[in-house]
Amino acid sequence: MKKTLGWIFLGCSAGLAHAGTDFDCMIEPAQTVELRSPVVGLIQKLHVRRGSRVARNSPLVTIDSGVERSAVNVAKFKSEALGALQVAQSKLQAAQGKAQRNRQLYEEEFVSAQARDDAVAEARLAEAEVKSARENLQLARLEQIQSQEQLNRRILRSPFPGVVMNVYLSTGALVDTSESKKAILKLVQTDKLRVEAFVPLRYFNRIKAGNGVTIRPEAPLTGGVSARVSTVDRVIDSASGTFGVVVELDNRNGTVPVGSRCKMAIAGVN
Structure with missing residues (x-):
């Protein structure tokens, strides 16, 4: 790899495009997101500031979550409480033993059929109580998952690796789910970039996905990067008589300057 004033030539199998017609383009982040809260509450903590680099799933903002944390603790306790199930299992064991003894006594004509049937009914009722206790325990575990999900919604995380462009709100500000409310912060994805050029209609049949391109930033930046056309x-656009050509760049090493204007030369287009 050859270094040129902040740019690195990223090799590709086709190499750099041959010199030819240059088209104006712009190097932009693959995604730009204005982060809003899915819940109502006060901002408890901002984990980032303007210019912070973040990884995927990094915490960005914590919304006040005292009530939700308490709900998780209660749900966790209920999901681990085995007392009701153990009582029901003990009752079932006793009832089954009693039913077995009464069946034997009935066969030996020591108890009535009614006593035998009552003991069998008792055992069936105990079985139902065990089943109900197990269902309640499973329900408690599902409620714990639900409570945890509610808590997770109050920690806003980065959907992709990127950079925080702006922070609009501060700790203590009230956020809600309204689209009209101000975003908390703006995040851009920088590990992948999108370069788009608008090309005159006369080149429409000459450019295909996979064509090699060279992208050069505007002065005073120098150098260039080789890539391939991703989308045509x-x-x-009938108003301008142009069509879009999009190139996706891998920028995990952070060498490509984001937001700069550029020139795009497409292989075989003169």
Whole structure:
């Protein structure tokens, strides 16, 4: 790899595009997101500030969650409480033993059929109580999962690796789910970039996905990067008589300057 004033030539099998017509382009983040809260509450903590680099799933904002944490603790206790199940199992064991003895006594004509049937009914009722206790325990475990999910919604995490462009709100600010409310922060994805050029219609049949390209930033930046066409728009902009050509760049090493204007030379297009 050859270094050129902040840029690195990223090799590809086709190499750099041959010199030819340059098209104006813009190097942009693959995604830009304005983060809003899915719940109502006060901002308890901001984990980032403007310019912070974040990894995927990194915590960005914590919304006040005291009530939700308490609910998780209660649900956890209920999901681990085995007393009711153990009582029901003990009653079932005793009832089954009693039913077995009464069946034997009935066969030996020491008890009535009614006593035998009552003991069998007792055992069946105890079985139902064990089943109910198990169902309640399972329900408690599901409620614990639900409570944990509610708590998780109050910790806003980064959906992708990127950079925090702006932070609009501070600790203590009230957030809610309204679209009209101000976003908490703006996050851009920088490990993948999107470069788009608008090309005159006369080149429409000459550019295909996979064509090699060279992308060069505007001055005073120098150098260039080789890549391939990712997408060619199939719909023409009738007002300008152009169509879009999109190139996706891998920028995990952070060498490509984001947000700069550029020139795109496409192999075989003169």
